[in-house]
Amino acid sequence: MSARSGEADKPRLLVVEDDPGLATQLKWAWDEFDVTCVGDRETAIAALRQHEPDVVTLDLGLPPDPDGTREGFAVLDAIMELKPDTKVIVASGHGAAESALRAIERGAYDFYRKPVRIEELALIVRRALHLAALEGENRRLAARVGEDATLLGSIVTGAPEMIRTARTVERIASADVSVLLMGASGTGKELLARGLHAASARARAGLVAINCAAIPEHLLEQELFGYEAGAFEGAHSAREGRIEMAAGGTLFLDEMGELPSAIQARLLRFIETRAVERIGAATAIPVDARLVCATHRDLPAMVAEGAFREDLYFRLAEVVVAIPSLAERAGDAPLLARHFLARFAAEMNPQIKGFAPDALAAIDAWHWPGNVRELENRVKRAVIMADGRLVGAQDLDLAESGDELALALNLKAGREQADRKLIRQALSRSEGNISSTARMLGISRPTLYDLMKQYDLST
Template structure:
């Protein structure tokens, strides 16, 4: 396993060496003794955590040089984790550094056990933030063409898109409402040879039956009452690109015949016209219904079904995607929290519990809408089950065990204390009547970040 990189900025050679040997087994340790070497090392190695002494040459008795290093590091990376290591007499300056963005401070002489605990927690948080940034910027393999998922079910969908997109074959996408069938269709389009062409989407169930034929195929002037000018249909507009037919199971019988002819011959006639018009639009269809049952009952043409279903993919419902649900929920929370100027919002424990228990009949669309509304309604720094309107789901869950109840109370008390003291560990521990190492241990056990 690759060791996390640790940068120690300390002008005292003996202290620097002592800390290196104490931490070398667990970390890839790099050393610096002044501002120039510290900033050069930070830029070149990108450490997970930096231990910074405030008293650096040429003015080792003055904190300004160390504070300048802190400022420069945070300018390079606002999320950098810097722990101040200062003498007892520099405590006010260390607090000043924490106010300027340092993660924490330790007083000299450093207790190595306490240092190890603080570092582990700090590296853990840095790794989580790095992973989340990678997800947001698409660097993680779990993000694919605007879709987020690590479950085997979603990875199968991603593989399908990679294989099928470069072909011109018609595609049939199956899945419940809200699973993201159109997002899959857009991914197929973008990765196709016609990705630069238009992507035209039409919902067959949203257009009145008597208008659907003219919407798809267009019409000539005078074709029917009100047809005062020639108009192109969606198949013509999608030439050189993709036509996405959502809810294809709602297609009327007459339109099914014309669509089948287009799929066979790649040409069509406008309503009221006789001219054969070619179009190379690729057809991608989607439905939440069982087309095979519709063909058996005579409501959907069997020959059209086989033309559409050259390749078929099923988009799984959210309840079948395991841990994807929490991952997607947190991505939505981050996006909407930034949008509404609430960037520090997190999910409360009861919210995560309710999210995991809900059956999500509306799938990703329902999750997206619930999180968006919850971000608007949340009062504090946490989104609760009440904000998500999932209190009924929570009340239906089995009662907690004594251990779970105790941990829930401990979590609430610690989170409240951290919020009141803006994440300052020392102040929160003092209020709770426990030592700082004990607080760190509890935070580790209960999965609590400094923001509470």
């Protein structure tokens, strides 16, 4: 065990810097971190093993090649080989742009151009620490969930809220109850419905889906219930409806909140009798289908307003599953972004190797009003648009990237904004526990209280 008495709670930072004056200055300025300073490759690698830092700031110009970048890159390569999860922030004044790109391609987290402005560098370090904490947490959760962090075969998540949702769906899959999936658009309602079906005893028979919002009322009725020959003009021969097609399997009714009231009544009759009356038929055909519905509307509220039949609601919603929005799933946006990037890069643009740090920061910060669907579309678009090896923040075209500019223009305002965001995320991550929030952020409890007061934040 390492003996860092009194420093145990602080995030560990390794400063690789051959200018002893600067190293001392950083050590003094950064009492919020547990800082170790080293000045050359060999001691850097030794310190990496001994201290296992979360973040490394790395000066590229190290002896015996202080004016070049060879030693710095060698240290970077060694870190990526030994501890690839370490966030390395490369600092250099030599040929900045070119070294930056090379460093990031070789696995660095971010790049910093000398001369060092301590507060600005501290901000980058804090962000890197925050990301490292989220990634660590996601890895732990993923390890608990299964190798590739997928649930129900296809749900990618590391967030406790979503894991709970997926587990619920898994659990109720085998009970033959009707299920109502409630969630905002793009949260994965259809994916969960398909996962539920696949995990149920009805998996061998099909899942038949129909979107109640996409089809005009009279066609929807024909689609659902089918018709007999001669039932109406143009009905030359009989046709079975989707309900019949779902016999033995699952009927997935998407956008349930849009179901017209005449069809609501007809659907209720089917559920009560478990038999379908085709349009124009004299008799009903028994059908055994499990019902799974989804909606982005507040169906209970619609029931209260009289816009949706209460008796039908209770038949459809024997179990209600609420799906959290993407913004409520801490750490999931970067996790899903990587998942989609790997997929789309393989399909459409194999030279893309990953995200630039500014892109990951923007993904983590964005509020994702269109949820996973929006994330998927943005990543797809970015993979197509990006012309380097990395997808950058500007390829994602998120409005928040403007924040970066504001940051450069007004460091103080930018810092406050970033601090506020970090504190809010850490608070929600630790469910409002002040001690663990302070620990996560690497600051003391009194400092956290002060900041929360200053920014008007509560638990």
